[in-house]
Amino acid sequence: MLRARRWFLAPLVLALGVLASGCDGSFDSIDGDDGPPPPVTLVVSQAWVHDHQGDGSGGGASGGAEVQARLASLQREVGRLRQETRTGWVGTQDDVTGYLADLSGGSWAGTPAAFMDDYGPALFGTDSSVIRLGEPDSVTVPGIVTTSATQAVGDVPVQDARLVFTARDARLTGVRGRLFPDLTVSTTPVLTAEQAQARAEQISGGRATSAPSLIVLPRGAGVLAWLVTVAAPADGGGTTPLTGGDYYVDATTGDVLSVAPVSGEGRVALPTFRPRTVATRRAAARSVGAARAGAPDPRDVEVTGTNPIGGELKGHGLQTDNGVALVDTTTPWYDAATGDGVIETFDAAKVRDSSDLPGKRVVSPSTTIRDGEEIAAHALSRDVVDYYESLGRDSWDGQGGTLRSSVHFGPSDYCNSMFTTSTNPPQMVYGNPCTTGDGAQEVTEVEIDTAGHEITHGVTDTTAGLKYTGQSGALNEAFSDYFGNVIGNRVKGTDSVAIFEGGCTGYTAETLFCTRNPDGSLSLRYMLNGNDFDDYLRVLDPGFRLQYLGYSGQDHGGVHYNSAIWNNALWSIRVQLAKIDNEPGNDSPLAQAFDRAVYGALATRLGPTSGFLDARAAVEQVIIDSQLDPVVLRVAREVFDANKICAGCPDTGELGGDPVYTSPATQLHPVVSGDSVAWLDVSGSDDIFGYAASTHLGGATPTLGSRSDVVEVGFAGDALLTFDANGRITRYAPDGSSTLLDQPPANDAVAAGLAGSDAGGAWVSAQGVSYVDAAGQVTSTKIGGLQGDTVTGLGAGDGIVGIGTDGGKVLLWQPGSAPRQVGQLDGAVIDVAAYGEKVVAVDDSGTAALFTTDGQSFQLSGSATPFGVTMNDQYVVWAEAKGPLKAGVAGGVSNYPDTDLYLASLASGKIYDIVPEGGQQGFPSLSGDRLVWQDAAFGGDDVLTAEVPDDL
Structure with a gap:
């Protein structure tokens, strides 16, 4: 139903001189009379340009004044480097900082520190004074010396800030990574390490496993935090083990800033928000006899x-x-x-x-x-x-x-x-x-494949540090699959394409872990699965609240499913190289050389948020740097192209709206009020909490709040509301001032969610339910007649509040009067929307129903999902399950539903599928005729928008 321009994420490419020419109005001829086109020297991040072009200064297609200035500076400095070295340097712009993420293709005589002092400020945002160089490594990539450098403020490292320098024969040949300029935060903590540990243990109910360490989170001028790793207890039933969590505790205020999982498997321990007794750490003594160092x-x-x-x-x-x-x-x-x-x-x-x-x-x-x-x-x-x-x-x-x-x-x-x-x-x-x-x-x-796979997660954690979400998470899983199988084949003396076939020994029928392969064997996975980038499973991240209520986290954005794409590409290359040698993989020199190149890419060329295209570039560059047989590079490029791991190759299909924000970070649960849009921006270090991000429609640069502990965002008129991990409801006025409205029982507030609208917002409070209007006036009420029910859903609109409970009760509250029950559903109510004298509720059985104050009820759907519902005076919009989500990586269909946004017209009674595009869509929000939602069309979590016609 809704249509908008298609948005392509293929990188922009600038040639030497084009930007400068554009500034003075002259351009080179394109009719061929003036010779060949100039060389490409800067690959521009379209995501960064899109997110920064709306600064109000004009600038046309190339963006506003900020964009023009940054691109001109990068272009000029790469040009200077090319001219001074007379080599073909090419820079690739970083999606996050707007400086470079990669510089390669040339040769420069000198040390990494000297290079950063000369070129670093313009190309990477800073000089050598903020980086700490590690020991040179001449082993990982033969013939190449790699030197890792981490950014620090004083002696405190900056999270996810690292460069890797590559050199051959004492000449620098590449720089890759990301630095954050202008970090000036004090590194003297107010909170002691013991206090930070107690805070993390209290909020998690777990036990710290090592001494806290200081780290700078790269937001604004920087945020000093204590990093506390906590081992978690079993869940409430005492049966399912949990993984631990990395807790980031503000070193000034003691607030928990974010929580991140510390392993790829299991479930992370989420904050309980309840005070717990700080457990006494247990000392583990190792009994190893004295012996001469270096000998057994x-x-x-x-x-x-x-x-x-x-x-x-x-x-x-x-x-x-x-x-x-x-x-x-x-x-x-x-x-x-x-x-x-x-x-x-x-x-x-x-x-x-x-x-x-x-x-x-x-x-x-x-x-x-x-x-x-x-x-x-x-x-x-x-x-x-x-x-x-x-x-x-x-x-x-x-x-x-x-x-x-x-x-x-x-x-x-x-x-x-x-x-x-x-x-x-x-x-x-x-x-x-x-x-x-x-x-x-x-x-x-x-089993050996499992041992190789899981221990390789440890290798990845201490090298690239690939985050466990989206494409970076799929790479994390795929590298483990690849080396798990390489090691398994080596130990068993086989040339198997299957992973974990040993665990299926003796089985003839399929089981949960033993599935049938093309050759008839049984295993957990099969490397040559035939999937390319078009087969990507586009699933949403449901966010913290739904996980708290017990819903699936959807495999962290499909990391196990989507690993099949990189698996298929890498193993196809390996198999073809072994065929050229006419040897099995364990004996093929070409295959063994490729294994080392893949390891070199993982260990020296990738970072926490790297995606498939980054990984391809890394593998190819290591092949080139290692001076492998040219056939290795040729085969790799042919296979990557065939698997559509190339810029502009994947088919994202038709989009249902215009992008509001499509950065590599994860964007969750967007809300709209007038022309203002806000969402939860999940940082690269955390897939649980995030920052409140907001923008105005029309291309304005989004702004991020200063806190990274936000659980939910919402609007109350023009003011932004946030609910954070420390249990606070805060109102941010348009003038930038903030007011702490409430600090309710956090467990109850998480379960119910934060409701917002262009008229006001609501949350569960100690008094029952509280409402803040557009002017900032707070009203509270008790809720009678719940009979032991818990509020598990809230919705607000047109000055009223809809309330849903885990017992299926649906209530309506007009602030200034008492809440009253208007309906009953069979399941637990998860999502609620309200407007005028109507409430829509969605329960955990998939029922979506409309209730009115005069006692009428209408079932809208029996296949709704818990991915949100919204309404205005004309329409109701929700996320409808359309059957299993189709994707090649899932064998055709996945365990997760394909969801479209459905619209019910209150005037005509008709229901429309308004966003029928591929992948999941959910978490809609309406303000007038403006609709925003969370969309997985790009293989991530992005914010899209469209206008809803007024005549449906």
Whole structure:
């Protein structure tokens, strides 16, 4: 129904001289008479240009004055570098900062520090004084020296701020990464580390696993925060283990600024908002005998046992007075003085939550280990680190760190394994063999592909640091799949295309984890799955509130599903290279060289928010830098092109509206009032809380609030309302002033959500429900007759408030009078909208119904989703389930619904599918005829808008 111009995210390309010529009104001839076109020297971020062009200064297609000035500066400085070095440097603009994210293609004689002092201010926003250079690495990419540099304010590191310099023969050949200019925050904390730890433990109900550390969050002039890693307890039922969380505690105010998961698997521990007793940390003592540094402990013995999938396994243990402990001190990086650098295995059978990991050290009465999962975890860990050692990496972290494993973690329906950094040291955790109501689903979780996959998450965490959401999360999963299979094939001596086939040993029928492959075998995944970028699963991030209410997080934006795209591309390249050598992958020199190039890209060229195109560029550049056989680059480029991992190649389809904001960050739950739009901007370091972002329609540059702990945003007239992780409702007036309106019971406020509209906003308060009108006047009321129900949905509009409960009650409240019940649904009410004398409610069974004050009710849908509902005086708009979401990566259809925005006309009674485009759409908001919503069309969470016709 709604149509708008199509928005392409292919990067803009500027040629040398074009921008400068545009400034004085002259352009080179395009008729071919003046010779070939000038070389491309700057790849412009269209996302950055779009987000900054509306500064009111004009500037035409190239943007406003700010955009023109930045692009001119970048172009001029790249041109100077090209001229001075007489080499072909090309810069790529960063989507976030607007400075460069990549500089390559040339050669410059000098050190990284000297380069930054000369070119850094113009190209990366700062000079060498704010970066801390690490030790040069000449091993990861043969023939190339890579040097990592982290940004710091004083001695405090800046989150996600890093550059990687590449050099050959003492000449700089590339710079990649992101720095944040103008960070001036004081690095002297007001809050002590002990106070920050107590705050994080209190709000999470968990236990800190290491001493807090200071970090600067790169917003504005910077925010100084304590980073506290917390291991979380089991959920309320005491059965499902949770992963831990990284809690960022403001070092001045003590507020929790954000929370981020610390492993790719499981569920992050969300704040409970309830006071908890601060748990006493437990000290874990390691009993390792004294030995000469650099040599194994003299008590080392060989241990053996039976692999759960068949065959014998061997490893190393320590002979102690109590038996043989599964501690391997024969690693090259074992330090006898500290006991670090070992491989050790624990039994977590009696561990009930992750805060009690690792469990009990495995000690056997003899050198024969009777428990197959214990010997497998121990022996396979050594196989994984041996592989990475062959690439020049010292253990999983590159620093010779201890690799610890725990087996038998959680109940038999935990069905998972993970590498978690919520423990100290970080470690592998294996669940028991998965059993569900349908019976056994696998032989074991402890299998070489799984070990390689999960431990590679630790490698990624200590190199690229790829965030676990959207495209970066899909890459995170895919690199683990790739190296899990490479290592698995190497250990087993096979040339398998399947992942985790060992866990399916003996199975002939499909199970939850053992699915049929094209060759008839069973495995968890298959690398040559045939998926390209057009098969991307476009799912929304439902946000904190719905996860709090128990709804699916949709696989962090489909990271496991979408990993299939990168898997297919990388393994296709590897297979073709092995065919050229006429050798299996384990023996093919070309395939082995490509493996090293993929590792080099992961370890030296990618950052936390890298996407598929970044990963392609990184792999190709490492191939070039490593001076591999030209056939490797040719095959890689052909396969990447065929898989549509190229600028402008993916087909995003027709869009249902105009983009309001499409930056790489995640945008959640947009709201509109007049021509103002706001949303929750989830930072790259956090997929739970975020910043209140706002803009005016028409291209104005969005502004971000100063706090990163916002849970929900809404409007009350022209004023912006926020609800934050510390339980505060704050009103921000158009003049920039702020008022703390309330600090309600946070659990109740999260469950109900923050309702907003161009007339006023509402929230659950200690008094019951509170409402603030456009002028800032607050009214509160008690809600009678709930009979034990909890408010789980709120909606506001035209000066009234709609209320829904987990018992299905639907109420209407006109501030100044008492709430009254106007309807009843069978399920728990999740979403509510209100306008005039009407309330619309959506329950967890999919029913969407309209209720009026005169007792009438109308069912609008039986297939509504919990992705929001909105209304005005003419229409109701909600997210309708259209059946399973189709995507090649999901085997055709996924577990998640395809959702469209549906509109019901209150005048005609007709229902329309107004946004039928591919991917999920949800969380609509109406103000007059202006509709905004959250859309997954670009493979992320973006804000779109359109005008609704007034004659439907």
